[in-house]
Amino acid sequence: MEAGRTAEEVGRELGVSKATLYAWKAKYGGLELSEAKRLRELEEENRRLKHLVADLSLDREALKWVIEKTAGARSRAQSDSRDPGAFRSGE
Numbered sequence: 001m002e003a004g005r006t007a008e009e010v011g012r013e014l015g016v017s018k019a020t021l022y023a024w025k026a027k028y029g030g031l032e033l034s035e036a037k038r039l040r041e042l043e044e045e046n047r048r049l050k051h052l053v054a055d056l057s058l059d060r061e062a063l064k065w066v067i068e069k070t071a072g073a074r075s076r077a078q079s080d081s082r083d084p085g086a087f088r089s090g091e
Contacts, residue, residue, distance in 0.1 A: 007018045014021075028036045 007021050011018050011021050028039070031039065
């Protein structure tokens with residue numbers, strides 16, 4: 001694999017499995033070092049952006065829920081205030 005060493009030896013030294021080494025080789029094998037570093041940077045940025053989108057999507061859904069609940073309560077309050085029998089007490 002590297003300078004005549006076996007995948008098992010290299011994997012043991014790095015603390016990864018032979019399958020991981022072959023996956024890395026398939027992914028990064030034809031790249032120059034600078035290209036591999038740039039790819040890792042882009043993958044990290046993509047991960048962060050996906051996380052940000054997920055957080056913002058949750059925030060959006062929570063706000064929609066609050067707006068729906070607030071609008072529903074507001075419309076019920078308005079319709080109750082127009083109904084003179086809505087707040088009769090003692091009946």
